[in-house]
Amino acid sequence: MYSNKYIYIYSSVMVIIVAAVLSSAASLLKPVQEKNIRTEKMTDILHSVHLDADRSTAEDLYNKYIIREEAINAGGEVVCRFAGGQQELGNVRPFEINLKEEQHKQQMLLDGKEAEAPVFPLFICEKDGKEYFIIPLLGKGLWGPVWGHIALESDLRTVYGVVFGHKGETPGLGAEISTLPFQEQFDGKTLFDEAGHFTSIRVVKGGVQTLPPDQQNHGVDAISGGTITSNGVNDMIRDCLENYLEYIKKHLAS
Amino acid sequence: MEDIISIFIRSIFIDNMIFAYFLGMCSYLAVSKTVKTSVGLGIAVIFVLGITVPVDYLLNEYLLSAGALRWLGPGFAEVDLSFLSFIMFIAVIASMVQLVEMVIEKFSPALYNSLGIFLPLIAVNCAILGGSLFMQEREYANIGQATSFGLGSGVGWFLAIVGIAAIREKIRYSDIPAPLRGLGITFIITGLMGIAFMSFMGIKL
Amino acid sequence: MSVEKQPKEALFAPKNMKLIFNPLNKENPITVQVLGICSALAVTVKLEPAVVMSISVLAVLAFANVIISLLRNTIAPRIRIIVQLVVIASLVILVDQILKAFAYEVSKQLSVFVGLIITNCILMGRLEAFAMGNKPWPSLLDGIGNALGYAWILIVVAFFRELFGSGTIWGFPVLEYTGLYHIGYKNNGLMILPPMALIIVGIIIWIQRYRNRELIENK
Numbered sequence: 001m002y003s004n005k006y007i008y009i010y011s012s013v014m015v016i017i018v019a020a021v022l023s024s025a026a027s028l029l030k031p032v033q034e035k036n037i038r039t040e041k042m043t044d045i046l047h048s049v050h051l052d053a054d055r056s057t058a059e060d061l062y063n064k065y066i067i068r069e070e071a072i073n074a075g076g077e078v079v080c081r082f083a084g085g086q087q088e089l090g091n092v093r094p095f096e097i098n099l100k101e102e103q104h105k106q107q108m109l110l111d112g113k114e115a116e117a118p119v120f121p122l123f124i125c126e127k128d129g130k131e132y133f134i135i136p137l138l139g140k141g142l143w144g145p146v147w148g149h150i151a152l153e154s155d156l157r158t159v160y161g162v163v164f165g166h167k168g169e170t171p172g173l174g175a176e177i178s179t180l181p182f183q184e185q186f187d188g189k190t191l192f193d194e195a196g197h198f199t200s201i202r203v204v205k206g207g208v209q210t211l212p213p214d215q216q217n218h219g220v221d222a223i224s225g226g227t228i229t230s231n232g233v234n235d236m237i238r239d240c241l242e243n244y245l246e247y248i249k250k251h252l253a254s
Numbered sequence: 255m256e257d258i259i260s261i262f263i264r265s266i267f268i269d270n271m272i273f274a275y276f277l278g279m280c281s282y283l284a285v286s287k288t289v290k291t292s293v294g295l296g297i298a299v300i301f302v303l304g305i306t307v308p309v310d311y312l313l314n315e316y317l318l319s320a321g322a323l324r325w326l327g328p329g330f331a332e333v334d335l336s337f338l339s340f341i342m343f344i345a346v347i348a349s350m351v352q353l354v355e356m357v358i359e360k361f362s363p364a365l366y367n368s369l370g371i372f373l374p375l376i377a378v379n380c381a382i383l384g385g386s387l388f389m390q391e392r393e394y395a396n397i398g399q400a401t402s403f404g405l406g407s408g409v410g411w412f413l414a415i416v417g418i419a420a421i422r423e424k425i426r427y428s429d430i431p432a433p434l435r436g437l438g439i440t441f442i443i444t445g446l447m448g449i450a451f452m453s454f455m456g457i458k459l
Numbered sequence: 460m461s462v463e464k465q466p467k468e469a470l471f472a473p474k475n476m477k478l479i480f481n482p483l484n485k486e487n488p489i490t491v492q493v494l495g496i497c498s499a500l501a502v503t504v505k506l507e508p509a510v511v512m513s514i515s516v517l518a519v520l521a522f523a524n525v526i527i528s529l530l531r532n533t534i535a536p537r538i539r540i541i542v543q544l545v546v547i548a549s550l551v552i553l554v555d556q557i558l559k560a561f562a563y564e565v566s567k568q569l570s571v572f573v574g575l576i577i578t579n580c581i582l583m584g585r586l587e588a589f590a591m592g593n594k595p596w597p598s599l600l601d602g603i604g605n606a607l608g609y610a611w612i613l614i615v616v617a618f619f620r621e622l623f624g625s626g627t628i629w630g631f632p633v634l635e636y637t638g639l640y641h642i643g644y645k646n647n648g649l650m651i652l653p654p655m656a657l658i659i660v661g662i663i664i665w666i667q668r669y670r671n672r673e674l675i676e677n678k
Contacts, residue, residue: 002535011538018341018549025556026337032560040563143269144392168391168570225455274653279496280580337556340574341548348544377540380497380578387571433668434661436676437493441661448654 041095047163048149049125049132066134068124069094076246079119094121099138099147106243120243125151132160135244139236142228143168146177146236152191156248159201162186164233174229185220191241193218198245203234258402261394265406268455271381272414273448275388278381282415283440292419293412294368295376300408302376303385306350307404308397310343310386318342319390343386351377381411418444470596478600482608484671488581489612490664491674495581500616500656501572506629508568509617513610515558517603519550519576520585524602527590534591543586544577551576581605616659624650 039055042062046053053061063085071080071094080090087093097119108115123134133156137148148164162183169175176182186201193199199218204211205227208219222230271277278299285295316322318339323330355373359366376382385407394400421443430439488494495516502512526546527534534542555573558566566573576582585605590598621627626634626646634640649655668674 002537007535007538010533010535011541014542014545018545022337022341022549022552025553029556029560033556033563036560036563167567276500276653276656277497277575279500280494283493283496337552340552340555340577341545343574344544344548344577348541378578378580378583380575380580383578384497384571384575387574391571431665432675433672434665437490438661438664438668441657441664445654445657445661448657449649449652452652452654 044149044163044165045123045125045134045136048134048151048161049127050161051127065125065127066123067126069121070124071097071119071121072244072247073117073119074243074246076244076248076250078247092119094123097121099136100145103138120240122244122247130154135241137164137236137240139232139239141166141169141177141232142174142226146229146232148233148236150186150237150241156252157190157192159186159189159191166229169226169229173223174226176223176226177229177233182220182223189220190217198242200234200238200241203230203237205230257395258398261399262402262406263457265403266410266413267451268457269407270410270414270448270451271384271407272411272444273451275384277384278379278411281376281379282411282418282444283437286415286419286422286440289416289419289423292415296408296412296415298373298376299379299381299411300405302347302351302354302373302382303408303411304401304405305354306343306347306382307385307389307407308401309350310346311389311394311397311400313342313346314339314390339390343383347382347386348377381407414444414447417447475597475600478597479604479607482601482604483611484608484667485674487608487612487667488584488605489609489660490667492584494584495579495609496660497575497579500660501653502569503613503617503620503656504624504651505568506614506617506621508565509613510610511558511562511565512569512572513606513613515554515573516576516579516581516609517606519547519554520582520606521599521602522550523547523582523586524590524598525595527586528593528595528598531591531593539591540583543583547582547586548577581609612660612663615663616656619659620650620655623647624655 036055039058042058043053043055045066046058046061049065051061051065067083069080069082070078071090071092073079078089080092080094081088082093082095099121102118102120105115105118109118121136123136125132125134131154133152133154135150135152137150139146144167146164146166146169148162150162151160152158153160164177164183166175166178169177189201191198191200193214199215202211202219203222204219205222207221208216211219222234265271268274272279272282281295286292314322316325318335320334320336321331322335323333351373355366358373385404388407389400389403392403394403418440422440425439425443434442482488486492489496502508523543523546527543530542551574554576555566558569558573585602589601593601618628621629622634624647626632626640634644634646
């Protein structure tokens, strides 16, 4: 009833129509989708300094409060700076840096392979006359990536606020990292001990009270039932912040 | 190596396709009336998942995801074809199923006779497409991990369907409230099995 | 089944209305035809993703039914499964792109389950059983009816899981207002976990078959 020729022509026409429809839809909607991703990142950054932003206000608030974006290299030197709507140093806007790619480069270098030198972004916020330093985080949870932003006070050792996100952690268990009760625990904790050693902030299984009293200021309670996610958050904070230690040292010395 | 084993175990027990994500439920409910047929379908699913997930992984890594076409030249680094992934994955699955069917038919008629009728059914089994989509979402680091995830999910699905089939064979002799008979009780038992499987969550890998 | 050779009939003739209302109860795709359970249950932790999922399925099913029904006389039987899959997959990609653009938060929650609409057995089932042999208008109604039948199960399951699991409805903390927490009530964490979705569907089937005895399966 239907010849092979008919079937070939039919399928080719179908493929062409489908390809045309899909690619035009994808390219039409791409700007909106990308804007969503940008807005979400801005909202995250603002939430970490306890600024209430939503999708409609994120862009304005971001431009108002984030006074400077910087990117640092492994030695802690600022290699890119973007402030007041202008690129002041380097040629990449730190906001556009893809942390995943930078971590990948870093891993390649660690493995002894060749790669470009990674740079790490950081955002400086001015709110009520005080400066806060916001560092983006990216790590691995149980099912997939977890990420977040951590805001430090101007002494660069006290945590002012954090915000976490995840792609597919178990609802009710690992997914609790993106809720306020978990995140509020971080406020006021410190990253360095009295002697100035980096302690990071540990996510402690069984609760902070199991730690010796002098370390309780460097830990938060893990999520019960979400051990692997909690460990992921723990490692993420430690690994990401280590890249900024040189910068923090230099900044405090100056 | 360690991560491969850990992914394998995790996708069988904790991240079970049926109990944690309800994928492949249609064939799971339809074919689980006897143990024998469910073993056949289960093996076919392991087989197909073990092939399609790594193939889709390569496809995703070198063709679809953002910047995947970099190997063609620097001009292609910006190309992002990820919007095509659904259609590409389903095409790969459909053609792989067809291919596997032909290969088995040619080289092992005995196996073909036992698996044959299940293979076409699998092309639209959500567990297969789900496997590829989860692989894409979880961003596995290399093809070894992806393969182990595919095989593990298949084994998990196999365990689930054989388990429920065994229970359904026995339950035929029980006195179940009439409205609950058949489908209703199967749902509830699957739920209870899922709760039992959740105890594996405590495994530290 | 064939409506084709009959004289022109009213758009909302009783026969057409049946196409919409039967799938809600007697021919419900989930509880009776056992189709489309796969992706249905995983998105029912909260009401909002369940509703968005239902709308997406409604859109895809209605359009796919109409498109296939329009094409039904041109499709060679040998390639009909592929044609159906291509139509479904393209529609799902469109829905996914639109969600990512205009309902970003929800699209994140639904993640891979939007893609899994492709293998939702309701779609292939309806295209194969109905749209291939009927005119566009009845196909549209059939698509809407089946999608609604799918939707109400999803929404009922999501309602109970959200109410008892998180104490909220559509994100509003309703149980907090009732003061139940003060007398010692706690949210049931089990409701959030996947197995409870299956058990709730089991109970829905129980109630439905209790009220509609002809659906009871033989031993």
